[in-house]
Amino acid sequence: MKVLVVCSGGLDSISLAYRMAANKQLxxxxxxxxxxxxxxxxxxxxxxxxxxxxxxxxxxxANVGKHLTGSALTDNVQVPDGHYAEETMKATVVPNRNAIMLSIAFGLAAARHADAVAIAVHGGDHFIYPDCRPGFISAFEAMQQHALEGYADVRLLAPYVNAAKADIVIDGARNGTPFEETWSCYKGGRLHCGRCGTCVERREAFHLAGVEDPTAYEDPDFWIAATSTFKAEEAK
Incomplete structure (x- = not known):
């Protein structure tokens, strides 16, 4: 199976790329x-x-992205600190981002006679991002079957869609993913900040997976307090 991977450069998508390289024809x-x-x-x-x-x-x-206003990732909105599953993290939603990207990816895949497009959405994204949920993945694949009917048959692979971030770390380690060569932080500084939702999620995932985290963080211990606070609020 020939696969084209949507790769942001983050831990999830690079782990997915190494998984596909090990098991499919990337x-x-x-x-x-x-x-x-x-x-x-x-x-x-x-x-x-x-x-x-x-x-x-x-x-x-980028000309499309600048019109998708209101997101902390593309607009003049502060990136929130804290646990990734907090309500405040919805500020990082870029509306319809995955649908836009996947539409383009499927066009490229069809033109290049690929059998599948792979994307690294995972279970931890479900609360915040509607275009990372299983329902979206299955519906988008069905839509593409109609869009390319008679021209190409391209599958949508999302092997992590029901997995936790820690499961991705374990899978990435199994496939030799160089975690130090991945970037998660939404703030885009010199180092991972250690405070934004993706940094907290990344730090926690390595801890839960029992895999050494090679990442240099500006605030390496913030995730402990952020996770404890979130769990306390969740228990109320």
């Missing part, structure tokens, strides 16, 4: 510049493609 990575403040993540996607010796396409949709 034919390339596709990334998107949508005007995200953490655009440095694309450097890590490029490095992944280089390591796996596959083509890497960066699609510039």
């Amino acid at each position: 034919i390339g990575l596709i990334s998107f510049d949508y005007g995200q403040r953490h655009v440095k993540e694309l450097e890590f996607a490029a490095l992944c493609a280089q390591r796996l010796n596959v083509p890497h396409d960066v699609i510039d949709i």
Whole structure:
């Protein structure tokens, strides 16, 4: 099966790329510049493609992204600190982001005679992002079957859609993913901040997976307090 992976440069999508390279025929990575403040993540996607010796396409949709206002990732809105499953993290929603990206990815996959597009949405995203949920994945694949009917038959692979972030770390370690060559932080600074939702989630995932975290954080211990506070609030 020839697979094109949507790769942001983050831990999840790079783990997915290594999984596909180990189990399928990985034919390339596709990334998107949508005007995200953490655009440095694309450097890590490029490095992944280089390591796996596959083509890497960066699609510039920044002119689209600038119209998707109100998100902390693309607009003048502060990136919230805290646990990823807190209500405040909804500020990081970019409306319809995955639907837009996947539509383009499926076009490329059809043109290149790929059998599937793979995306690294996971269970931890369900609370915040509607376009990361199982219902969206199955509905989008069904829509694409109609969109490409008679021209191409492209599957949508989302092997982590019901998995926890820690499960992705375990799977990534199994497939030799170089975690130090991945970028998660939404703030896009010199180091991972350690405070934003994705940093807290990343730190917690390594801890729960029992895998050493090679990431340098500006605030490496913030996740402990953030996780404890969230669990206390959840228990009320």
